[in-house]
Amino acid sequence: MKKLIIPFILLSGMAFGQTKLRPAIDKRAAEIESKVIEWRRDIHQNPELGNQEVRTAKKIADHLRSLGIEVTEGVAVTGVVGYLKGGKPGPTVALRADMDALPVTERVDLPFKSTKTAIYNGQETGVMHACGHDTHVAILMGVAEILADMKDQLQGNVKFIFQPAEEGIYEPGVTTWGAKQMVEEGVMDDVDAVFGLHISAQTEVGKIGYRSGPAQAAVDNLEIIVHGTQAHGASPWSGVDPIVTSSQIVTGLQTILSRSVNITENPAVVTVGAIHGGIRHNIIPEKVEMIGTIRTFGEEQQALVHRRITEIATNIAESAGARAEVSIQKLYPSTVNDPNLTSKMLATLEAAAGKENVRVNPPVTGAEDFSFYQREKPGLFIGLGGMKKGGDPTKTPSHHTPDFYIDESGFILGLRVMSYFVVDYMNK
Numbered sequence: 001m002k003k004l005i006i007p008f009i010l011l012s013g014m015a016f017g018q019t020k021l022r023p024a025i026d027k028r029a030a031e032i033e034s035k036v037i038e039w040r041r042d043i044h045q046n047p048e049l050g051n052q053e054v055r056t057a058k059k060i061a062d063h064l065r066s067l068g069i070e071v072t073e074g075v076a077v078t079g080v081v082g083y084l085k086g087g088k089p090g091p092t093v094a095l096r097a098d099m100d101a102l103p104v105t106e107r108v109d110l111p112f113k114s115t116k117t118a119i120y121n122g123q124e125t126g127v128m129h130a131c132g133h134d135t136h137v138a139i140l141m142g143v144a145e146i147l148a149d150m151k152d153q154l155q156g157n158v159k160f161i162f163q164p165a166e167e168g169i170y171e172p173g174v175t176t177w178g179a180k181q182m183v184e185e186g187v188m189d190d191v192d193a194v195f196g197l198h199i200s201a202q203t204e205v206g207k208i209g210y211r212s213g214p215a216q217a218a219v220d221n222l223e224i225i226v227h228g229t230q231a232h233g234a235s236p237w238s239g240v241d242p243i244v245t246s247s248q249i250v251t252g253l254q255t256i257l258s259r260s261v262n263i264t265e266n267p268a269v270v271t272v273g274a275i276h277g278g279i280r281h282n283i284i285p286e287k288v289e290m291i292g293t294i295r296t297f298g299e300e301q302q303a304l305v306h307r308r309i310t311e312i313a314t315n316i317a318e319s320a321g322a323r324a325e326v327s328i329q330k331l332y333p334s335t336v337n338d339p340n341l342t343s344k345m346l347a348t349l350e351a352a353a354g355k356e357n358v359r360v361n362p363p364v365t366g367a368e369d370f371s372f373y374q375r376e377k378p379g380l381f382i383g384l385g386g387m388k389k390g391g392d393p394t395k396t397p398s399h400h401t402p403d404f405y406i407d408e409s410g411f412i413l414g415l416r417v418m419s420y421f422v423v424d425y426m427n428k
């Protein structure tokens, strides 16, 4: 008897839950695919830098309004938030896309190639969607259209988050990210779960990559100032040499990764990128300044690495009679996919892409500001294939380069998986 009951429960979940909407999603995705590609080409040809996405935001807002979605503009400078109320009560699921382009001059020969220029950091530069955020916007506009069509059947609400400045704003006196500001303006307050994707130029179309737990690194800036005592280069014993001390600190920092971090769990990186000290061959300077970058996965590891950097720098300096001042500026948090949510949604990824096309990604030492949403509510961020079938990832131009290229046949899976996320989450 028991054997009969279990399949019946599983079957009833499939037959009467929201997953019954999957065929309708597939049908609509196929119908609007060419429209999504057109939107993407238009956005690609008209890229805008972070916090300047005015044209892109208007295109999004006009489209959402035409679907009967409630729209708020000007969130976190240029962000757009759409709210779709479902026909039945249930959770609010957020879907996110980022809108900003980069100061890169496009070299790809496309009919919709960008020829836009801008002044960035005082320099004239080309502007290009060299990270593929144009594809994220177009896909999420398509998902809005698919879900708006079936809003009466939705057991919950959908929030469409189009944010500015994922790549960050680094102007004198201002360091911020679009997602951080969206969160500060309360965009996550009424949200139960958040989903996002990033197109990948190095992953074949039709494939999805994911990782449970910490998936992308936290990024922190490191600055160490070593104060010594200035002396004649011919009589070092009369001073305290900050150059020798700094060298020992740089070497000492390498032991954090080899001796303190559990490398079987997650990697970490500490890089000293610049050392400045001294002016002349026979003067021991008063101080040395070093700057670098720290990449860690998860808050526990981040705290450990920060603590060891401080201990090593200050104690080595002290042993030399010098003094080290360590300051660490936290930038992006680690992108952490909620393990519970990730395991719940694995079946969704497999249903959308086919089991053989879903793979676990290695941890990535680059960062993504989607992490700010995940600190508020459970979130899942996946990678979507954008490299042409049969391409060689080692020979494909990487993100942020002038030759960056995305194969548009990968979009339809993005439309389907983001829509599945919503209906499957509402079903669970």
Ligand SMILES: [Zn+2]
Pocket: 131, 167, 399, 400
């Ligand atoms: Zn990027």
Ligand SMILES: [Zn+2]
Pocket: 131, 132, 133, 166, 198
């Ligand atoms: Zn990006």
